Amino acid sequence: MSYFLTQLANGLSYGLILGLIAVGFVIVFTSTGVLNFAHGSVLLTGAYLVAVLHDPIGFWAAVVVGIAGAALLGVLINAVLVRNLAEANPGTAAILMLGVDILLLTELTRRIGNRVLPIGAPWGADVVTLGGVTLPTSRAVAAGLAVLVFGLLWFLFARTGFGVAMRAAAADGDTASLMGIRLSRTGAAGWALAGALAAIAGIFLASFPAPGVAPALAISAFAAIPAWVLGGFDSVVGAIVGGLIIGVVTALAVGYETQLHFLGRGLGEVVPYAVMILVLLVRPSGLFGREEAVRA
Amino acid sequence: MPDPLLSVEDLTVEYGGAVRALRGVSLSVEAGSVVAVLGSNGAGKTTLLRAVSQSLGSVGGRVTAGRVRFDGRDLARHDASAAVRAGLVQVPEGRRIFRDLTVEENLRAGGYTVRDARARRAATERVFRLFPILAERRHQRGGLLSGGQQQMLAMGRALMTSPKLLLLDEPSLGLAPQLVEQIGDIIEQIHAQGTSVLLIEQNAAMGLRVADRAYVLEVGVVSTRGSSAELAATDEIRDRYLGVAAPDTDHVVQDAPPAAAAHLQRSTPARAQELRVEDLTVRFGGITALSGVSFTVGAGTVHALIGPNGAGKSTCINVLGGAYRATSGTVHYGDAAVTSLPAHRIADLGVARTFQNISLSLEASVEDNLLVGRHRVMRTRTSAQALRLPRARREERAERAAVRRIADLLGIAPLLDRAVHTLSYGDRKRVEMGRALASEPTLLLLDEPVAGMTHGESAVMADAIRAVQRELGLSVLLVEHDMPFVMGLAERVTVLDFGKRIAEGTPREVQRDPEVLRAYLGTAAA
Numbered sequence: 001m002s003y004f005l006t007q008l009a010n011g012l013s014y015g016l017i018l019g020l021i022a023v024g025f026v027i028v029f030t031s032t033g034v035l036n037f038a039h040g041s042v043l044l045t046g047a048y049l050v051a052v053l054h055d056p057i058g059f060w061a062a063v064v065v066g067i068a069g070a071a072l073l074g075v076l077i078n079a080v081l082v083r084n085l086a087e088a089n090p091g092t093a094a095i096l097m098l099g100v101d102i103l104l105l106t107e108l109t110r111r112i113g114n115r116v117l118p119i120g121a122p123w124g125a126d127v128v129t130l131g132g133v134t135l136p137t138s139r140a141v142a143a144g145l146a147v148l149v150f151g152l153l154w155f156l157f158a159r160t161g162f163g164v165a166m167r168a169a170a171a172d173g174d175t176a177s178l179m180g181i182r183l184s185r186t187g188a189a190g191w192a193l194a195g196a197l198a199a200i201a202g203i204f205l206a207s208f209p210a211p212g213v214a215p216a217l218a219i220s221a222f223a224a225i226p227a228w229v230l231g232g233f234d235s236v237v238g239a240i241v242g243g244l245i246i247g248v249v250t251a252l253a254v255g256y257e258t259q260l261h262f263l264g265r266g267l268g269e270v271v272p273y274a275v276m277i278l279v280l281l282v283r284p285s286g287l288f289g290r291e292e293a294v295r296a
Numbered sequence: 297m298p299d300p301l302l303s304v305e306d307l308t309v310e311y312g313g314a315v316r317a318l319r320g321v322s323l324s325v326e327a328g329s330v331v332a333v334l335g336s337n338g339a340g341k342t343t344l345l346r347a348v349s350q351s352l353g354s355v356g357g358r359v360t361a362g363r364v365r366f367d368g369r370d371l372a373r374h375d376a377s378a379a380v381r382a383g384l385v386q387v388p389e390g391r392r393i394f395r396d397l398t399v400e401e402n403l404r405a406g407g408y409t410v411r412d413a414r415a416r417r418a419a420t421e422r423v424f425r426l427f428p429i430l431a432e433r434r435h436q437r438g439g440l441l442s443g444g445q446q447q448m449l450a451m452g453r454a455l456m457t458s459p460k461l462l463l464l465d466e467p468s469l470g471l472a473p474q475l476v477e478q479i480g481d482i483i484e485q486i487h488a489q490g491t492s493v494l495l496i497e498q499n500a501a502m503g504l505r506v507a508d509r510a511y512v513l514e515v516g517v518v519s520t521r522g523s524s525a526e527l528a529a530t531d532e533i534r535d536r537y538l539g540v541a542a543p544d545t546d547h548v549v550q551d552a553p554p555a556a557a558a559h560l561q562r563s564t565p566a567r568a569q570e571l572r573v574e575d576l577t578v579r580f581g582g583i584t585a586l587s588g589v590s591f592t593v594g595a596g597t598v599h600a601l602i603g604p605n606g607a608g609k610s611t612c613i614n615v616l617g618g619a620y621r622a623t624s625g626t627v628h629y630g631d632a633a634v635t636s637l638p639a640h641r642i643a644d645l646g647v648a649r650t651f652q653n654i655s656l657s658l659e660a661s662v663e664d665n666l667l668v669g670r671h672r673v674m675r676t677r678t679s680a681q682a683l684r685l686p687r688a689r690r691e692e693r694a695e696r697a698a699v700r701r702i703a704d705l706l707g708i709a710p711l712l713d714r715a716v717h718t719l720s721y722g723d724r725k726r727v728e729m730g731r732a733l734a735s736e737p738t739l740l741l742l743d744e745p746v747a748g749m750t751h752g753e754s755a756v757m758a759d760a761i762r763a764v765q766r767e768l769g770l771s772v773l774l775v776e777h778d779m780p781f782v783m784g785l786a787e788r789v790t791v792l793d794f795g796k797r798i799a800e801g802t803p804r805e806v807q808r809d810p811e812v813l814r815a816y817l818g819t820a821a822a
Binding site: 161164165167168171172173174175176177178179180181182 | 349351354355375376377379380381385386388392394395396397401402404405406407408409453454457
């Protein structure tokens with residue numbers, strides 16, 4: 001039983017981290033209409049900054065720089081590339097983002113080489129045990145912080161004028177601009193938020209039990225794509241729930257791999273996509289997605 | 297004389313460098329006045345408002361000459377946001393409220409540019425005083441409001457910045473007569489509180505009632521201008537926009553031009569049949585949209601369904617066309633039970649429909665959209681078409697000719713090559729009607745066919761419907777708020793309110809029914 005609970009706690013905390021990444025995908029998509037395939041390398045940039053800076057300036061200062069750097073990178077990608085696209089075509093923007101991802105990843109790979117940079121977090125390789133459930137301290141901190149971040153996001157979108165303006169711009173940009181809402185501002189804010197969330201997720205994905213920052217970290221952002229899609233593409237709540245589902249399912253598939261041996265090895269990598277496809281078969285617009293069919 | 301609050305000088309606007317929507321338009325709005333702009337569809341009215349509010353960019357338009365001066369400032373080179381901050385707010389056509397945001401959040405988005413929290417609260421209070429219903433529903437999502445309430449929300453949202461000038465684009469579009477009157481009163485109140493208004497309105501009677509001055513826009517130029525009283529007295533305005541001909545049924549029908557010579561022919565011997573709706577009930581979740589509604593549309597007749605916004609009219613059309621499922625009750629077309637068929641099988645019975653919110657391929661040309669409608673009657677196989685066999689080419693020529701006849705009939709022949717997204721709302725309505733006709737239906741379901749049209753245009757539409765009814769012998773069931781149109785065209789009228797049938801009869805009978813006057817027509821029709 002405690003083995004099951006441990007796997008579950010692992011899955012939930014991993015799911016919350018995936019949720020942070022998936023929410024970034026959602027916010028960029030709703031605020032600028034871009035499928036941000038460069039999200040993974042933005043995440044890696046944030047984690048890389050923390051890894052190289054924690055020694056000279058201290059971990060917490062490095063975290064601030066990492067988050068700010070990833071946010072700034074997002075804003076720059078939006079301002080320099082996305083906003084200057086001649087035709088605002090989602091397909092073109094998505095391909096452009098793939099190109100950006102390759103460029104950033106190449107540069108970061110050149111800098112990191114085949115090293116694995118330690119993230120230098122104070123929780124190191126500690127574990128916490130509570131009632132027979134054992135969890136790496138990094139994961140426990142991640143879970144608490146993610147919940148706090150989601151609470152702040154709720155406050156932003158539901159309680160502040162700028163957050164409501166962001167939702168209005170996401171719902172109908174043309175009309176929102178008639179209200180005096182500047183789409184350039186809401187777009188920039190969306191990219192900044194997404195970058196910051198990615199950096200936070202990156203720090204925890206590079207913490208124990210992972211060895212540290214390596215180029216492969218960028219790929220881990222793609223694990224959040226099934227969470228994003230099954231949550232419904234344009235729903236923040238959906239992305240969080242999607243992250244939790246994918247996190248738990250992945251953790252259980254890995255934890256019980258020996259019992260699930262007849263399905264072959266490496267099930268954990270396949271299972272998120274299988275879950276995504278199953279959900280989409282039943283609900284084509286995702287769990288929380290806006291339904292395509294409107295009142296005729 | 298002080299400078300006018302808004303002055304538009306020699307304004308020329310082009311779309312995509314090709315279509316000239318406005319040519320040298322000049323217009324002014326004095327501080328503290330209400331100015332109305334009348335004009336047919338495609339005359340450039342919405343373009344004018346967008347040029348003033350600096351929001352042409354998002355629809356691909358560009359000012360190529362002329363100036364827009366507001367409150368002593370040239371607005372060119374500023375964006376829509378700067379215009380809002382200067383005190384000029386536009387309420388877009390079709391309301392465009394944020395459906396997933398609550399009423400309060402919609403207002404908050406509207407007041408985004410107001411930095412001072414106290415001023416924002418005061419503005420919210422004022423909007424709630426003006427529209428008490430919005431205060432009642434402040435926590436409800438905008439999408440759940442009825443059409444009239446959505447219009448109020450759209451206006452309230454714009455008033456959140458306490459603008460000097462309010463631009464209204466067709467505030468009465470798709471609203472029941474009683475609500476149109478109410479919106480007119482509200483515009484007068486807004487004006488009385490010191491806000492100037494520039495108003496586009498297809499309902500010229502309402503527009504001229506609330507406005508001090510009016511302009512008539514025709515194909516991109518101002519053709520007439522003057523005080524509302526002067527304009528209301530000219531014959532041309534009376535004919536084309538006001539429709540002074542009292543809704544006297546017999547008179548209108550006799551006056552209809554004999555056989556508008558559409559030369560439409562059926563390629564199949566299909567005949568119209570009787571449509572019987574029996575005890576129809578539709579529920580969505582906890583809401584009962586229709587309860588126990590029955591009526592019969594005789595073969596080859598025109599039948600109208602009227603009633604307040606939210607009465608269940610569109611729901612009824614949606615069940616008949618197969619888009620919604622009935623909770624209980626039956627609908628028979630001839631011998632076929634429509635209620636148990638999927639939408640494409642219903643189309644095969646010869647039932648064609650148009651949509652309230654228009655459903656066309658926006659990038660495709662008008663001609664292509666109409667050709668899609670021919671799909672049901674085309675004969676040659678896809679393989680023959682792909683190989684361009686002579687038979688297929690002959691058929692294509694014949695189809696294009698058939699489409700042209702329909703376009704002539706509806707007055708959209710000059711638009712055949714235009715992409716649909718460049719057309720105005722009313723013209724899209726006509727294209728949609730054309731697509732429905734192209735499938736050679738025996739029963740035509742029309743959801744608000746003349747919404748957003750001037751009186752003159754809706755008269756053309758009425759003639760077209762009469763012509764196709766006569767030549768193709770089809771039945772028509774229509775939902776519409778334009779009473780002169782309904783009363784002049786329909787043989788029978790069914791009135792719905794809160795999902796129930798409250799009256800049925802000839803237009804004359806229904807018009808005198810006290811229940812109908814109370815629920816729907818209001819005092820204006822009495």
